[in-house]
Amino acid sequence: MxxxxxxxxxxxxxxxxxxxxxxxxxxxxxxxxxxxxxxxxxxxxxxxxxxxxxxxxxxxGLINGHNHAAMTLFRGFADDLSLHSWLHEHIFPAEAAHVKPEMVYWSAKLAAAEMISSGTTCVADGYFYSNHAARAFSDAGLRAVVGHGIVDFSVPSVPDPTKNIETVAQFIDQWLGQDQLICPAVFAHSPYTCSPATLVRAKQLADDKGVRFFIHLAESPNEQQQIIDPQSSSPTGHLAALGLLDSNCTCIHTVWLHNGDISTLADHRVGIVTCPQSNAKLGSGIAPVAELIDKGAIIGLGTDGCASNNSLDLFREMDMLAKLQKLYHKEATALSARQVIDCATASGARAIGLESVGSxxxxxxxxxxxxxxxxxxxxxxxxxxxxxxxxxxxxxxxxxxxxxxxxxxxxxxxFDLDEVIDRVRNLAKRVVTAT
Ligand SMILES: [Zn+2]
CATH class of the missing domain: 2.30.40.10 (Urease, subunit C, domain 1)
Structure with a gap:
């Protein structure tokens, strides 16, 4: 006992x-x-x-509201590139070649080691072969909300994209109520990789199963042009028009918000996770976090995946969030250290649908x-x-x-950290970097 x-x-x-x-x-x-x-x-x-x-x-304990834990394998793999080039020319091809169950388990376990060592006690993750990420977090003793990725193209864990909703439903059924530490979830990648019909089905699945729905939103300035069949003049308006924005939805990034988008996100009680270092490294921009908080939005803090950060240390992330908001507003009072700690603890928990942690x-x-x-x-x-x-x-x-x-x-x-480091070093020998 x-x-x-x-x-x-x-x-x-x-x-x-x-x-x-x-x-x-x-x-x-x-x-x-x-x-x-x-x-x-x-x-x-x-x-x-x-x-x-x-x-x-x-x-x-700190709450990492957004991660792709298995991407530790791609830490330093393709740096100093714009989001579009980084994603489409490097990350997506690398994932097609290297993402396998074994890779996801050991790379997620390495991420768990890094997160635990730097004070993270809970992570919201989104990737593929999520069953193996969930197993890695459970074995590590880390609390996790684990989203299974949904996109409208073939990926290693779901070669036939018409099976994407079905695959995620099976993952949820496998984990729901099975492990105190693990909450399965739905992670629709974005409005530019999922059609409106896929987005609606994914959200419906999350609501029907009683699990959290996650989506990247408005990360880069040209996202509007990339959205599949847009329903509105802004990415946020697009999701609102589809009926996706509510208290069971977490939107990640929300950097490029148009007129009225801030109120829309706050009024619909959407959870928002900001990833300032990833946004800075990819040159995406600075999310209007202070304005969102002023409107009553629920804000969490995430590192994003290791390939776009390249650290999972939330203390670094907190420092960056506070200072970028001050810089963005040219005002030292724009966001206080205590507001930032709240984003990484209690508010961060609410932003990913958890109420019982964070204080x-x-x-x-x-x-x-x-x-x-x-x-x-x-x-x-x-x-x-x-x-x-x-x-x-x-x-x-x-x-x-x-x-x-x-x-x-x-x-x-x-767990044995040395074994995890050896395993990931061996996996990395097969990865050819962009440099
Ligand atoms: Zn992400």
Missing amino acids: QKRILIRDCTLLTDAAAPLRSHHFVTIEGPLVSSLGPMANCPDPEDFCVLEGQEKLVMP ILPGRRADLLLIDMHQPHLVPFYNQDTLVYGASGSDVDSVIVEGRLIMHEKKILT
Whole structure:
């Protein structure tokens, strides 16, 4: 039986806006946070697995709202290219050649290792052979919303695109309610790779099965010209006209929004995941995150796949999000560090359809991390803004997901990292890079 966990005498951040609380304890029983408070009320440690929290900050686990985890194999494979050239001339052909069940499992597991090591406790993923990605996340002990990709052309896992909805339905049936950590989902790639009929069927499937619907939206300025049979003058209007935008929909990127699109997304209670580093690296633009938040939109933060970032460290992503919004608006108050932490925790969870993670409170899922504060770049530590502007993923010491310690003192406990690195290095020998 899983032993209860007691974190003693830590500095505690329960959510993005809360004050830091020093000399506190947290207890975890089963998958849930069971209690917290000042050390004066700390329970007897005898029946607990004790983690000493001196010089440690305990905070909610980070939520990576958008990833294509298996693309770790393509890290550094085709850099410094525009989105269209990168995708159509390099990534799609490479995927056709290399995406196989074994590749997805080991590359997703490498991504899991990188994410866990840098404080991510939950990821929303979208790719092909998603059964193998889901297995990799489950084996790693990482919480995941795993979307199976849908496009209107042949891909290795679905050679006949007329079978794409059927394939995803089978994937959902295989995982739904089977694993506390894994939520299957539908991931329609985009309005330029899916016809209106496919988009409508994909959304209907998600709603019928009670799973989340994800889609890339308005990533680049010329997306409108690429959309198959557009129903409206903007990509967002196109999805609205098809009836796709509602509280069971997550749109990724939303960089290029036309008049009224911001209100449309906010009013329909759509979850939005912004990926500032991927958008910056591909030269796509800067999403109007501050305006979306002002309109009440629900915002999450994602890295996107490794090939367009090339890191899965959400601390880097938080720093970039805050600074790009300030730069975009030429205004230092455009987006605060605490708003950014919210995007990477509680708001980020809501943006991908999860309600029970993203903060540390009794009764919530016990997904949290311990940060080593005994480091030059984290001294002094007046408040949580330092997490955005000073910390990095390498400061993460220990990680707990669903009440289970999966990394302790920087060592991953759930699988053999050396084996994963060897496997992916071997897979990479078959990949010919663009350089
Ligand atoms: Zn993406």
